[in-house]
Amino acid sequence: MATRALVVGGTGGIGYAIACRIASESKSSTVIISGRNKPQEIPHANMEFRPLDASSMRCIKQYTDAYKLAPEGGKDRSLDLLVLTQGILTMAGRTETPEGIDRKMALHYYGRQLLIRELLPVLKDDAKVLVVLDGVRGGPPNKLNWDDLDLKRSYGLGSAANHCISMNDAMVQAYAARQQQQEGGPRRHFVHAYPGVVQTNIASSLPWYLRPAAQAVSHLLAVSADTCAEHMIRGTRECAAAGEKEGRFWSCIDDKGRLVASKPAWGEEQMNKIEEHTWKVIDDAINKTLPS
Numbered sequence: 001m002a003t004r005a006l007v008v009g010g011t012g013g014i015g016y017a018i019a020c021r022i023a024s025e026s027k028s029s030t031v032i033i034s035g036r037n038k039p040q041e042i043p044h045a046n047m048e049f050r051p052l053d054a055s056s057m058r059c060i061k062q063y064t065d066a067y068k069l070a071p072e073g074g075k076d077r078s079l080d081l082l083v084l085t086q087g088i089l090t091m092a093g094r095t096e097t098p099e100g101i102d103r104k105m106a107l108h109y110y111g112r113q114l115l116i117r118e119l120l121p122v123l124k125d126d127a128k129v130l131v132v133l134d135g136v137r138g139g140p141p142n143k144l145n146w147d148d149l150d151l152k153r154s155y156g157l158g159s160a161a162n163h164c165i166s167m168n169d170a171m172v173q174a175y176a177a178r179q180q181q182q183e184g185g186p187r188r189h190f191v192h193a194y195p196g197v198v199q200t201n202i203a204s205s206l207p208w209y210l211r212p213a214a215q216a217v218s219h220l221l222a223v224s225a226d227t228c229a230e231h232m233i234r235g236t237r238e239c240a241a242a243g244e245k246e247g248r249f250w251s252c253i254d255d256k257g258r259l260v261a262s263k264p265a266w267g268e269e270q271m272n273k274i275e276e277h278t279w280k281v282i283d284d285a286i287n288k289t290l291p292s
Helices: 014-027 059-070 103-122 157-180 210-223 225-246 270-289
Strands: 004-008 031-033 047-053 080-085 124-131 189-191 248-255
Touching: 004 103, 004 189, 004 225, 014 031, 014 047, 014 080, 014 103, 014 124, 014 225, 059 103, 080 103, 103 157, 103 270, 124 157, 157 189, 157 210, 157 270, 189 225, 189 270, 225 248
Parallel strands: 004 031, 004 080, 031 047, 080 124, 124 189, 189 248
Antiparallel strands: none
């Protein structure tokens, strides 16, 4: 079955493995991979690379605006699958982008939400959106600092992880809820996935004294990126099919692609607050006057 997919963060690691697996399923598929640097190898003829700095809200807006322009020759740009895997492993404290957002949170949360929002018009009615971060450990709302959701005043590595994970949880539910409010609307399925420990080169970004321990853990516990990709794709498809029968259009899945059935539902007021915060931070960043 032909699939048109966009994989952001698809130039390495899990994202690259997901892109390659989708491309290999059908020669009729089209897979766009986007990230900062073009991979050394693009192994399938139906894969293409488009550069994107996914830490910049302004770059993301320019990228999505260009994507949505009427294509030459009437080529359909509607997407069956949007996959968001961009991220960074760092032990540094709050490190702001020129737009005033912590780089880790820009990659793991804000940029992902902007990509979804801006690409909704080109997502097919039965499209699937896969956010790969941690669909298992997202805590209840009381884990959030509601007075400092972007952690300008209370940043820590643990709090940044909790906020990105939990707010992604809330947003996949919010997208599904807004969709269900439209009578006869689309049936897109939004998935937040936990990939587990995966064999990638991301540990190379750690300080030198932490790399041996990270490599040892990877050797003992990690699965290959291709195995992880198989679990993520299968889990997304299975949850989407089961969810449609149940009238549920969001899922969280674990590292084997299994539904996390115990995830709590977020309240309407909580989702509203997170949405309002998210779009304010993002739109302020887009409209920010940057130093020349």
